[in-house]
Amino acid sequence: MVHVARKIGIGLTGFGIFFLLLGILMLFDTGLLAMGNLLFLSGVGLLIGWDRTIRFFFQRHKAKGTTCFLGGIFVVLCGWPVIGMCVEIFGFINLFGDFFPIVINFLRQMPVVGQLLNLPGIAQVVDKFTGSKLPV
Structure with missing residues (x-):
């Protein structure tokens, strides 16, 4: 049952990102x-479980990120989408910023995307963004 919920969570998260971009x-x-x-939000809840999702969002050191992210969603629902998305993006970066280096290192190991990220000019920008050096 948990495996099925994770698959549905991946799908919902993917569709959520697609609808946000659209x-x-x-x-x-x-x-x-x-x-x-x-x-x-429902995809993340199904993907990692509702208890872990609530614990992730409501940690004391992530209060600013959670407030901005959920507040941005509320502002979007109130009818001010540009301001809401700006606030929401700020909250998203505060909440999920710790995962960016992990994602970048994963993308560097992929065939086409990894070659693109390892190009000289792009690699320097990505290294500054993630705070890491290119593995030798």
Whole structure:
């Protein structure tokens, strides 16, 4: 049962990101952004479990990120999508910023994307972003 919930969680998270990007491309359409936010949150909940999701979002040192992320969703739902998405992106970076180096290192090991990320100019920017050096 847990395996099925994780598969559904991956799908919901993927659809949430897709609807968020589509909402931004459609000049901050409130309906698409709201649907993307709801799908993303429910996908994360199913992916890692509801207890771990609540513990992740409501840690004391992540209070600023959680407040901005959930507040941004609320502002989008109130009808101010541009301001809401700016606040939400700030909260997302505060919440999930610790995972960016892990994701970048994973992407560097992929065939095409890894070669692109290891190009001389791009590698320097990515190294500054992640705070790490390219493995020799």
